[in-house]
Amino acid sequence: MKKRFTLGSTLMLLMLAVVTTFNITFYVASEYYNARLGNFEEMEGEYQQLKExxxxxxxxxxxxxxxxxxxxxxxxxxxxGTGDQWSSYLTEEEYKAVMEKREGVYAGVGITISTATDGSYYVxxxxxxxxxxxxAGIQPLDLLVAVDGESAAEMSFDDLSDRVKGEPGSEVTLTILREGVQQKYTLQREEVQTPGVKAQMLEGNIGLIRIESFSKNVEQEFSQKLQQLLDDGAQALVxxxxxxxxxxxxxxxxxxxELLPKGTVISxxxxxxxxxxxxxxxxxxxxxxxxxxxxxSISAAExxxxxxxxxxxxxxxxxxxxGKGYAQTMIPLTGGGALNLSTSRYYTAKGVSLAGVGITPxxxxxxxxxxxxxxxxxxxxEDDQLQKALEVLRQQMSEN
Structure with a gap:
């Protein structure tokens, strides 16, 4: 026999359902509100000094x-304040310059900049x-002191790089320190083509491949020059x-x-x-x-x-x-600027982080x-380090 419900019973059940749903919703909303309120109060306390x-x-x-x-x-x-030299805040103008650079609408003066190991200056x-x-006579290992009169030491790595680059034909003044003497160079920016890979065959059929950077499409250059050395009879590689x-x-x-057996390369x-x-x-x-x-040798090179x-x-x-073991992500902000923030860690095949550690030869x-x-x-x-590498390889070749 089918059960019958009166109109009153049906309304009562409906009211109970509504009340139950309201209670559950109210509880969840209260918990969420209290959590947000707690976070807000905590944040308000943290930023009270800035407000003051x-x-x-x-x-x-x-x-x-x-x-x-x-x-x-x-x-x-x-x-x-994070202490991470690879993270930075970019103003709206700086962010626009970075985006133009990524689209190829930029020029430079032909220098590669790095942070010294103690982080005290740029080289x-x-x-x-x-x-x-x-x-103009600028040399590797010159110290970059200022860009257009502004101290380089007070700029983040990305900020400094962006200040040096700009539109073709525009000028930038670099203050360089060499052997204790400062000198200013006013340079006109232009499009600079930098080869990603250079290769040559050395005596004893040892191939030398110089990798300038791991920029886009460099792997194609690398593959071609590696294969050319192999075709020419290379018996060892540097x-x-x-x-x-x-x-x-x-x-x-x-x-x-192209160089490793099957397995993990990086994570x-x-x-x-x-x-x-x-x-x-x-x-x-x-x-x-x-x-x-x-x-x-930084990041991907390490x-x-x-x-x-x-x-x-x-x-x-x-x-x-x-020891650069962080990956950065460019995050646009509502105010027009952006954060270039370290958001991931790199690990070697064996699960080792190189951040702040680097590798020992x-x-x-x-x-x-x-x-x-x-x-x-x-x-x-003349290259003592290269000669040492060749010595090691010749020993290995003689043992095989």
Whole structure:
């Protein structure tokens, strides 16, 4: 027999359902509100000092000031407070310049900039051949003191790089420190073409591949020049990543895929613990190999050396590296600026983070200050680090 419900019973059940739903919704909403209120109160306390300073400036400061400029400087300082030299706040103008640069609408003077190992200054690690910088006499290992009169030491790495770059035909003045003497160079920016890979066959059929950076499409150059050396009869290989500022992880992975057996190449983990792992296939070059690195081998250059070292397929020769193990993400802000924020950690095939640690070479070797200053014009026989790598390879070749 089917049960029958009276109109009164039906209304009563409906009212109970409504009340129950309301109670549940009210509870959830209350919990959410209380959590948000707690966060708000906590944040209000954290930023009370900033609010207080702003009010005091408005009330008592006798000079003129720009509110937006003050906010920009406050945000720059906030990010600098993380202690991460790779993260930075970009103003609206700086962010636009970065976006134009990524689209190819930019020019430079032909220098590569890196942070010194102690983080106290910026050093020019490479000067592109036939560039405005080289023609003016700027050299590798010169210290960059100021850009257009503003102290480089007070700029983030990205801010400094963006200040040096600009529209073709525009000018920039660099203040350079060399051997205790400062000198200003006013340079006209122009489009500078930098080769990503250089290769040559050395005596004894040892191929030398100099990797300038891991920029977009460099893996294609690398593959072509590697194959040319193999076709010409290379019996061993030296990869030079000294003064290499790094680049894109996919470019790094594609290049390592040609040199490593099947397995993990590198992994990336974000703050939530989500990981992405990149791997290589079975096909690879099977020759004695060595990698040259120094303290200015950064990021992807470090992981290139570390991967070959961990797999035991190459001997790392040179100096201890800087230790850049973070990946950055450009995050636009509602105010028009952006954060270039370290959002992920890189890990080697064995799960090692190089952040602040770097890699230790298997064979330590250094160059004199004079040879460092002449790095890009050194002949192979003058290069002590290269000669040490060749010595290691010749020994391995004689044992095979």
């Amino acid at each position: 300073v702003s009010q005091l400036v408005d009330k008592y400061f006798v000079g003129e000031y720009d509110k937006q400029e003050m906010m920009d400087q406050a945000l720059k300082g906030y990010i600098q 020019i690690t490479a000067v592109t051949e036939d560039s405005p910088a080289q023609k 990869f030079d990543v000294r003064f290499n500022p790094g680049g894109f992880v996919d470019v790094l992975v594609n290049m390592l895929d 990336i983990t974000d703050k939530a613990g989500e990981s992405t792992t990149y791997s290589s296939d079975e096909e690879c070059v099977k020759l004695p190999m060595a990698v040259l690195c120094n303290e200015y 992981f290139f050396a570390a991967s070959l070292q961990e797999y035991g397929v190459a001997t790392v020769v040179g100096e201890h590296t800087l 298997d064979v330590e070797s250094s160059l004199s200050e004079d040879k460092l200053n002449r790095f890009y014009t050194l002949q192979p026989e």
